[in-house]
Amino acid sequence: MLDKTYRPDEVEQEIYSLWEGSGAFSCRPDSDADPFTIVIPPPNVTGSLHMGHALNFTLQDILIRYNRMRGRDALWQPGTDHAGIATQMVVERQLAAKGKTRHDLGRDKFIERVWEWKAESGGTITHQMRRLGTSVDWARERFTMDEGLSAAVRKVFVALYKQGLIYKDKRLVNWDPILHTAISDLEVEQREIHGKMWYFRYPLADAPGRFIVVGTTRPETMLGDTAVAVHPDDDRYRALVGTKCILPIVERPMPIIADEYANPEKGTGAVKITPAHDFNDFEVGHRHNLEMINVLDHNARLNGNAPERFRGLTALEARELIVNEMATLGFLEKIEDNLMMMPYGDRSGAVIEPWLTDQWFVDAKTLAQPAIEAVKDGRTRFVPKHWENTYFEWMNNIQPWCISRQIWWGHQVPAWYGPDGAVFVEATEEEAQAAAEKHYGKRVELRRDADVLDTWFSSALWPFSTLGWPADTPEVKRYYPTDVLVTGFDIIFFWVARMMMAGLHFMGEVPFHTVYIHALVRDEKGQKMSKSKGNVIDPLVLMKQYGTDALRFTLTALAVQGRDLRMSEGRVEGYRNFATKLWNAARFCEMNGCQPVAGFDPKTCRQTVNRWIVGKLAATAAEVETAIEAFRFNDAASVLYHFTWGTFCDWYLEFTKPILQGENEDADARAETRATTAWVLDRLLHLLHPIMPYITEELWRRLGENRPSMLIASAWPAFEAGLVDADAAAEMDWVVRLVSQIRAVRSEMRVPPGAEVPVYLAGVAPATRQRMAVHHDLIVHLARLATLDVVEMGSDAARTVAKGAIQLVVDEATAFVNVASLIDVAQEKARLQKEISRLDGEIAKFEKKLANDGFLSKAPPEVVEEQKEKRAEAVLARDKLGSAYQRLAAL
Incomplete structure (x- = not known):
């Protein structure tokens, strides 16, 4: 007999162990079934499960469980990313606590220490993924620093280098002056700050007493200016184009150039160009062949290219001196307050500098062209489709990809340098040595490049490197390309686009047919979760308190395509109640003798109510299948919720109580109803399983004896044509409508x-x-x-x-x-009128706020959307009460 209460904490770990131990998660490379493959976006090995992970993994697990039950050979490829900077920082903090740095250990010993940390503490998130119920093929778990994946990285680097698609160049990168490495755009956090705009007068070289005024938010970089740009159509400056101005303090003559980058509507319309310290200025510098003068060192202090009195100063120290000196010289026009975005390193918290340095780059523009065409011609599609526009925007404007990092943990660049600086790029040191001997005619000592590769470089190979490539494995042939990629919009460029480029270049095929982009998980007010706001919701806490199935169902129900999720504990509690409703219904069925009957055929049902529920279940299954296939996860959850709670629990079980419990009821009718009830409940468990795996598996094994398999390994239910009985549906739906409307009146009145x-x-x-x-x-x-x-x-x-x-x-x-x-009719009318008036007042306030242009322009989008939703809710409530009042008025 089922316990009175479902206790998820007592069954989830046991059930997961049964699943994993049975091999239920494993793919079957030798089977004749059609493969269905998803690669997991590999979480950082340093990571811990957050709400974004919980959403992402839940949606993937729904697809995998559904397709596995549909008879596909499902491979859900798991693994973790070595997370170069993040992991190195973890271990460096441990060393710092002992008063040491990585330099005290040396490179080899430090890397050994990182591997030790990975072995001891690097599996936190994989354990938490198990807690969530993810049915990944753990036997195939990969790590981006595994030897097999490292071999793939080396092969790709060498091949691209020899094809001229990887090269070394001096370009601007995001430089972290604390970590002393280049970082990716994704590791740069843009923060809004209240800064200043300084306007400086630069003297015209050939017109004493005349100036051109430029605005800048970073006076300290002016020492590296090499031009002033104006728009070619700006009549104010047309006569100055081609002449020169003098850079104050360093007295350097600079050209005044015409370039469309200058905005006539912004500031004075003239902008100083500092090619070595601004990404836009760098492009202008290239277009006009300007000198690039780097005035900062790797610590973001003024270097030897600055006048001696500024050398060694921090950027802020130099800024104060430069502004004061410009004022003393009479070259400070004015200072304005300026709301601006400032880049910070998400790991170090340091202000990120655009810094000119030697790095390794990939010719992303060349690799992007086939990847653009693959989406245009439909070989890969985005869901929702509008994300294709974001993809095209990024890919059509792609810049060289900086792939080198100045840290120790990661895939070391497979490049070696000879005594005269000649570079030899090969997969191994032995091959590099052979190439060097051929080049020099003798054996020479080689020095390996100290940089490691950006973690996105290795993760770009994930869909095929995890299958054993570059070896020609059976898994590569069977499971590549994959079917679906489920990911967030923030890494469309960083990961999705790069997998597309790598897959097409090295495999000749797209890495996935569909990219499903899910939205952000926000708090209940629509705000982005952050530790600073104190609004982070921990999925592990919710799972412990309400059960994993409740969290999974909540995330699924909220996963509307193209709309951010508003998460709250109350929603999870509500779906915990849904799980309780299912459990109680199953217990009621068990108590009333509703046991599965072998060979039961629902088409033989004679009772109208049984034909009705069978048809409703068949229709529900069809809707669920359609929704999952279309990635409308919320629709699948909604259909299942309403059938389970409403149609099955609230109506069918109530309709059949007289049959099941009536003393004078026909024995045949009772037997048929028991068999039908068990048959419907069994198939309902199948339909719910991809979303709520734990409670459905527990009920499956508790409600039936001698089950041929666990529910996870059971076939998705098939419903024969003709199970929907139109006459039975019309009859019982009429009863539902009549009772529902009478209940509504009772409630309203x-x-x-x-x-x-x-x-x-x-x-x-x-x-x-x-x-x-x-x-x-x-x-x-x-x-x-x-x-x-x-x-x-x-x-x-x-x-x-x-x-x-x-x-x-x-x-x-x-x-x-x-x-x-x-x-009391009069009292009810008065109550309704009072409530209607209150709601009218609320609606008026919402409409006034939403008609305010100032509010609409300044408020965050999520706040505006929240106000619209509250207005809509108030209007709906007011209209409902208005209808009730009209009914009373007619009495």
Whole structure:
């Protein structure tokens, strides 16, 4: 017998161990089944499960479990990313606690220490993934620093280098002056700050006493200026183009150039160009062949290219001196407050500098062209489709990809340098040595490049390197390309685009056919979760408190395509109640002898109510399948919720209580109903399993003896044509409509729960009269009625019962629900009027705020959306109360 209460904390770990131990998660390379493959976006090995992970993994698991049950050979490829900077920082902090740095250990010993940390503490997130119920193929778990994946990285680097698609160049990168490495754009956090805009006068070289005024937010970089740019169509400066101005303090003559980068509407329309310290200026410098003068060192202090008095100063120290000196020289025009975005390193917290340095780059523009075409011609599609525009925007404007990092943990660049600096790029040191001997004609000592590769470089190979490539493995042939990639929009460029480029270049095929982009998980007010705001919701806490299935169902129900999720503990609690409802329904079925019957055929059902529920289940299954196939996860959850809670629990089980529990009921009807109930519940567990795996598996094994397999390994239910009985559906749906409308009136009019209400129907057709006769006792019981009878429309009896009655239209009939004697009509009208007035006031406030251009322009989008939703909710409530008031007014 099922326990009275479902306790997820007592069963989840046991069930997961059963799944994993049985091999249920494993792919079957030798099977004849069609493969279905998803590669997991590898979380950082340093990571811990957050709400974004929980959403991402849940949606993937739904697809994998669904397709596995549909008979596909499902491979969900797991693994973790070595997370170069993040992991190195973890170990460096451990060393710092002992008063040491990585330099005290040396490179080799430090890397050994990182591997030790990985072995001891690097599996946190994989354990948490198990807690979430993810059915990944753990036997195939990969790590981006595994030897097999490292071999793939070396092969790709060498191949691209020899094809001229990897090269070394001096370009601007995001430089972290604390970590002393280049970092990717994704590791740069843009923060809004209240800064200043300084306007400086630069003297014209050939016009003493005349100046060109430029604005800057970073005076300290002016020492590296090499030009002033104006727009070619700006009449104010047309005569100055081609002349020179003098850079104050360093007295360097600089050209005044025409370039469309200068915005005539912004500031003075003239901008100083510092190619070595600004990404836009760098491009201008290239277009005009300008000198690039780097005035900062790797610590973001002024270097030897600055006048001696500024050398060694921090950027802020130099800024203060430069502004003061410009003011003393008479070259400070004015200072304005300026709201601006400032880049910070998400790991170090340092201000990130655009810094000119030698790095390794990939010719991403060349690799991007086939990847663009693959999406244009439909070989890979985005869901929702509008994300294709983001993809195209990034890819069409792609810049060289900086792939080198100045840290120790990662894939070391496979490049060696000879005594004269000649570079030899090969997969191994032995091959590099052989190439060097051929080049020099003798054996020479080589020095390996100290840089490591950006972690995105190795993860770009993930869809095929995890399958054993560059070896020609059976897995590569069978599981590449993959079917679906589920990921967030923030890494479309960093990961999705780079996998597309690598896959097409090295495999000749796209790495996935569909990219499903899910939205952000925000708090209940629509704000982005952050530690600083104190609004982070921990999925592990919610799973412990409410059960994993409740969290998974919540995330699924909120996963509307193209819309951010608003997460709250209350929602999870609500779906915990849904799990409880399912458990209680199953317990009711068990207590009433509803056990699976071998060979049961639902087409043989004679009872109308049983034919009705069978048809409803078949229709629900079809809707769930359609929704999952279309990645409309919220629709699948909604359909299952309403069928389970409403159709099955609230209606069918109530409809069949008299059959199951009635002493005088036909034994055949009871046996049929028990078998039907068990059959429906079993298949409902199948439909719910991809979203709620734990409770469904527990019920599956507890409710049936000698099951041929666990639910995870059971086939997705197939429903034969003809199971939807139109006559049964019409009959029982009529009962549902009638009872529902009477209940709604009782609720609106605040009829006491125990009060029995007289109801009469007029204008009924023969079919309705027959339904009333068949289901009379059921309707009276479910709607709490004193009377349920028929009167002739227009008769004296009809006129009599109409007095003091609320009138409802149910199909062709009119129902008179007599509530006047059960409530204080005047009091209810006054209450409703008061509540309607209150809601009118709230709606007016919302509309005033939403009509305010100032609010709309300044408020964050999520706040505006929240106000719109609250207005819509208030309007809906007001209209509902208005309808109730009109009904009372008619009494």
